[in-house]
Amino acid sequence: MGLVGAEETSSSSSSFMSDFIQKCGGCVVIDGGFATELERHGADLNDPLWSAKCLIDSPHLVRRVHLDYLDAGANIILTASYQATVQGFEAKGFSSEEAEGLLRRSVEIACEAREIYHDRCTKDSWDVMENGRSSSSSSSSRRPILVAASVGSYGAYLADGSEYSGNYGDAITLETLKDFHRKRVQILANSGADIIAFETIPNKLEAKAYAELLEEEGIEIPAWFSFNSKDGVNVVSGDPISECASIADSCKQVVAVGINCTPPRFIHGLITSIKKVTSKPILVYPNSGETYDGQAKQWVKSSGDVDEDFVTYIGKWREAGASLFGGCCRTSPKTIRGIARVLSSKN
Numbered sequence: 315m316g317l318v319g320a321e322e323t324s325s326s327s328s329s330f331m332s333d334f335i336q337k338c339g340g341c342v343v344i345d346g347g348f349a350t351e352l353e354r355h356g357a358d359l360n361d362p363l364w365s366a367k368c369l370i371d372s373p374h375l376v377r378r379v380h381l382d383y384l385d386a387g388a389n390i391i392l393t394a395s396y397q398a399t400v401q402g403f404e405a406k407g408f409s410s411e412e413a414e415g416l417l418r419r420s421v422e423i424a425c426e427a428r429e430i431y432h433d434r435c436t437k438d439s440w441d442v443m444e445n446g447r448s449s450s451s452s453s454s455s456r457r458p459i460l461v462a463a464s465v466g467s468y469g470a471y472l473a474d475g476s477e478y479s480g481n482y483g484d485a486i487t488l489e490t491l492k493d494f495h496r497k498r499v500q501i502l503a504n505s506g507a508d509i510i511a512f513e514t515i516p517n518k519l520e521a522k523a524y525a526e527l528l529e530e531e532g533i534e535i536p537a538w539f540s541f542n543s544k545d546g547v548n549v550v551s552g553d554p555i556s557e558c559a560s561i562a563d564s565c566k567q568v569v570a571v572g573i574n575c576t577p578p579r580f581i582h583g584l585i586t587s588i589k590k591v592t593s594k595p596i597l598v599y600p601n602s603g604e605t606y607d608g609q610a611k612q613w614v615k616s617s618g619d620v621d622e623d624f625v626t627y628i629g630k631w632r633e634a635g636a637s638l639f640g641g642c643c644r645t646s647p648k649t650i651r652g653i654a655r656v657l658s659s660k661n
């Protein structure tokens with residue numbers, strides 16, 4: 315169990331995130347693009363498992379990227395489980411026990427990175443003290459850090475970029491989605507993670523499936539719901555963001571609602587729409603503004619609107635009502651360092 319202990323179960327979910335935000339000084343820094351950062355370090359993610367492939371062949375790289383985001387100032391790191399599913403690992407020839415072990419491993423690696431980071435900070439503060447200077451980074455004031463277990467959508471598992479269309483066809487029902495996600499959610503909820511991050515949710519049906527699953531399975535750690543959009547009004551499937559955010563609002567285990575992997579230019583309007591339907595904390599972690607080509611598995615520059623460095627928008631997004639900020643695909647530790655700097659100057 316991480317920083318926030320086992321007593322923080324669903325009965326006290328309502329204050330989990332507001333307490334954490336307060337501990338962080340009023341605003342929280344989420345990490346940045348994880349898979350795309352693995353790629354920058356040379357990982358080949360052209361695989362149905364995408365970033366989860368590194369859990370099998372390069373766990374050292376997974377730990378390294380977590381550490382880079384912690385060094386950049388992140389208060390929340392997301393695990394490498396976005397596209398890690400029992401079904402996906404089994405398709406590669408792993409047994410169900412091995413698949414479950416790999417899911418748990420994603421959380422263990424993130425927890426290890428947090429421990430390494432805290433140990434280093436403690437050591438640095440001792441070194442400073444031994445040199446006769448006082449330290450402001452003693453272990454008692456160490457930075458609060460949560461490990462969020464990432465759950466990507468069914469569309470992510472399809473590995474064809476379907477999480478950017480949200481169109482699953484008529485054969486996929488609420489029950490199909492619940493059954494698809496059930497095992498992974500159970501495993502991650504008991505893995506030592508502090509929170510489950512349902513990310514890049516492309517449609518209302520999947521949000522509903524997650525909400526029902528959390529309830530039916532009696533999941534005892536909190537969760538966040540984060541949607542993606544390509545027009546600033548609806549989630550990518552065309553379902554209105556207000557309806558999707560309302561589902562999150564009604565679910566007692568959900569402690570924050572927001573937007574990820576969406577071009578920065580749409581974020582402000584989306585925060586305003588979400589704020590109208592919920593008083594839960596709002597999180598935003600946009601992508602670089604590029605578009606994902608699911609067939610070629612490549613990011614391409616969007617024609618037309620160009621997004622400037624979005625770190626300059628953080629103040630406006632905060633005024634609009636968001637309190638957790640990070641980056642998604644194609645953002646890097648540099649982006650997160652910029653966000654941490656902007657936020658610390660405002661606190």
Ligand SMILES: C[S+](C)CC[C@H](N)C(=O)O
Pocket residue numbers: 361362363364397469470471472473474475476477514575606608611643
């Ligand atoms: C967030 S997208 C870039 C993840 C990758 C996608 N599910 C794929 O496998 O192509």
Ligand SMILES: N[C@@H](CCS)C(=O)O
Pocket residue numbers: 346347348349350365392396464513514575642643
């Ligand atoms: N947490 C995932 C989200 C992909 S959209 C990642 O950063 O790779």
Ligand SMILES: [Zn+2]
Pocket residue numbers: 574575601642643
């Ligand atoms: Zn993304």
